[in-house]
Amino acid sequence: MRNLNFLIVLLIILFFKNAQSIVCDPPVGTPINSPTGKAIGVHAGRVVWARDPKSATWDGVTGMYYDYADADVIQSMLDKAILELTGNFDLYTAWGSIFRYHNIRMYKENRGYTKGESIAIKLNLNGDFIKYSDNNGNEATPEEINALLEHLTKYGGVPQNKITVYDSSRLMTPHLVSGIHSAFPDVVLIDNLGEIEYVDKVTTDFSSHLQFSSSAIPGWNLTMLPECATKSQYIIPLDNFRGHRAAGFTLTGKNFFGSIYMPLINCSWSTLIQPTHYCPKSLHPFINVSTNNFGAYNPLVDLLGHPNLAYNGLLYMSAGVYGGASNIEEIDGKLAPAPPVKFESEPFNNHWSSSILVSLDPIALDSVGFDILRNEPNVPLAKTGCADNYLHEGSQANDPPSGTIYNPTGKKQLESLGVHEHWNNSKDRQYSRNLDPIKGKGIELVEIHF
Ligand SMILES: *[C@@H]1O[C@H](CO)[C@@H](O)[C@H](O)[C@H]1NC(C)=O
Ligand SMILES: *[C@@H]1O[C@H](CO)[C@@H](O)[C@H](O)[C@H]1NC(C)=O
Ligand SMILES: *[C@@H]1O[C@H](CO)[C@@H](O)[C@H](O)[C@H]1NC(C)=O
Numbered sequence: 001m002r003n004l005n006f007l008i009v010l011l012i013i014l015f016f017k018n019a020q021s022i023v024c025d026p027p028v029g030t031p032i033n034s035p036t037g038k039a040i041g042v043h044a045g046r047v048v049w050a051r052d053p054k055s056a057t058w059d060g061v062t063g064m065y066y067d068y069a070d071a072d073v074i075q076s077m078l079d080k081a082i083l084e085l086t087g088n089f090d091l092y093t094a095w096g097s098i099f100r101y102h103n104i105r106m107y108k109e110n111r112g113y114t115k116g117e118s119i120a121i122k123l124n125l126n127g128d129f130i131k132y133s134d135n136n137g138n139e140a141t142p143e144e145i146n147a148l149l150e151h152l153t154k155y156g157g158v159p160q161n162k163i164t165v166y167d168s169s170r171l172m173t174p175h176l177v178s179g180i181h182s183a184f185p186d187v188v189l190i191d192n193l194g195e196i197e198y199v200d201k202v203t204t205d206f207s208s209h210l211q212f213s214s215s216a217i218p219g220w221n222l223t224m225l226p227e228c229a230t231k232s233q234y235i236i237p238l239d240n241f242r243g244h245r246a247a248g249f250t251l252t253g254k255n256f257f258g259s260i261y262m263p264l265i266n267c268s269w270s271t272l273i274q275p276t277h278y279c280p281k282s283l284h285p286f287i288n289v290s291t292n293n294f295g296a297y298n299p300l301v302d303l304l305g306h307p308n309l310a311y312n313g314l315l316y317m318s319a320g321v322y323g324g325a326s327n328i329e330e331i332d333g334k335l336a337p338a339p340p341v342k343f344e345s346e347p348f349n350n351h352w353s354s355s356i357l358v359s360l361d362p363i364a365l366d367s368v369g370f371d372i373l374r375n376e377p378n379v380p381l382a383k384t385g386c387a388d389n390y391l392h393e394g395s396q397a398n399d400p401p402s403g404t405i406y407n408p409t410g411k412k413q414l415e416s417l418g419v420h421e422h423w424n425n426s427k428d429r430q431y432s433r434n435l436d437p438i439k440g441k442g443i444e445l446v447e448i449h450f
């Protein structure tokens with residue numbers, strides 16, 4: 001009897017211990033609109049969300065979704081978003097202030113784009129693992145990429161041949177290559193193999209160095225970066241807008257999984273493609289939201305904070321014209337790229353997400369993106385586990401909940417990488433600077449609904 005009582009008590013303790021093992025944000029009782037970290041931007045913490053249902057007109061059945069992205073509509077969305085981001089009335093001045101802000105933040109130099117400088121745009125082609133085949137996996141459309149290229153070349157004054165569009169671990173698809181190349185023939189395209197016309201193979205900068213801030217990661221202190229990233233003066237992470245099977249969702253942080261060369265680690269993620277060291281495989285257990293608590297070390301913070309990766313971001317942008325539920329899905333036991341999904345929630349009302357989000361603060365951008373994705377019934381992955389743990393860690397990278405010393409260069413501990421908070425509710429979508437433009441210290445969300 002005594003033993004039985006003991007056993008019951010033990011079981012109860014174990015049950016509660018397990019029940020509490022994943023404690024996520026916001027923990028019960030956390031006040032809303034209590035930002036962590038330090039806001040960044042011409043207007044600190046500002047995130048602009050432009051949405052126009054006319055940008056995405058696919059019927060969900062016929063052909064490929066990316067043939068139904070309206071270039072003119074998307075261009076107007078980006079025009080308006082960039083003007084709101086900086087508070088300027090014309091796009092030349094707006095891009096001038098974006099470059100100026102970046103050079104002051106990075107180098108304390110009050111100057112704009114300078115002749116000869118190059119820019120790398122990091123795409124997330126995670127779904128493109130079947131060699132050079134078009135597929136209906138949700139990702140940035142050529143129209144979204146070209147809208148950005150139009151801005152950089154026209155208003156930013158950057159020559160086409162000084163711009164590289166890349167993903168070093170995956171492959172371009174034919175529709176992306178022709179979509180970009182036909183409009184911007186001198187823009188450089190780079191992928192893992194370089195085996196399709198107009199695309200070069202990635203080269204590695206063997207003098208570069210990134211180290212993960214936890215030695216539990218296999219190969220943690222031996223990571224290199226692609227030359228297109230290390231030799232560019234500016235980076236623009238152009239994210240997808242979707243859920244993710246391991247990380248819950250994927251925006252700026254996860255994008256840089258496609259930028260790291262780990263000589264000790266091999267990926268052979270497709271029988272159709274030779275093994276590559278552009279392989280983030282050893283990081284996966286550390287971003288898996290089902291096994292990592294709130295307050296755990298997260299390697300996304302190292303990628304966000306490295307001065308040759310996200311930290312060098314001129315602009316952070318989410319290509320959300322066709323957002324999706326996941327990076328990948330299983331059909332008859334086989335993995336396949338996941339198509340876009342319609343968003344049921346307000347204000348989408350059962351249409352494609354038809355949105356572009358921009359910010360100068362990567363943590364703020366991902367925070368708003370996460371609130372939208374988490375609120376969407378058709379993106380259930382964004383509700384799993386503590387998916388925004390990396391935003392807590394990253395916003396307080398100087399003093400994170402996990403106690404990690406984040407130091408991805410091995411030379412200097414990181415400062416705050418931006419500001420994180422959640423909106424006050426999914427209908428009003430107010431952040432602290434919306435509620436109080438003077439005393440608010442967090443995010444300001446500017447919504448533009450066409
Ligand atoms: C890298 O890490 C391994 C094991 O964690 C260690 O043995 C090695 O000395 C480290 N190398 C450098 C250069 O820090
Ligand atoms: C995340 O971890 C869980 C529990 O170990 C595992 O079942 C799942 O397959 C992992 N997810 C991914 C995408 O690796
Ligand atoms: C990793 O790939 C290299 C080729 O880059 C190969 O020589 C090596 O045997 C592979 N190692 C493993 C453990 O598969």
Ligand SMILES: *[C@@H]1O[C@H](CO)[C@@H](O)[C@H](O)[C@H]1NC(C)=O
Pocket residue numbers: 424425428429430435
């Ligand atoms: C959210 O903001 C709206 C608009 O300012 C306000 O009416 C509402 O009370 C706020 N909700 C919460 C929970 O603070």
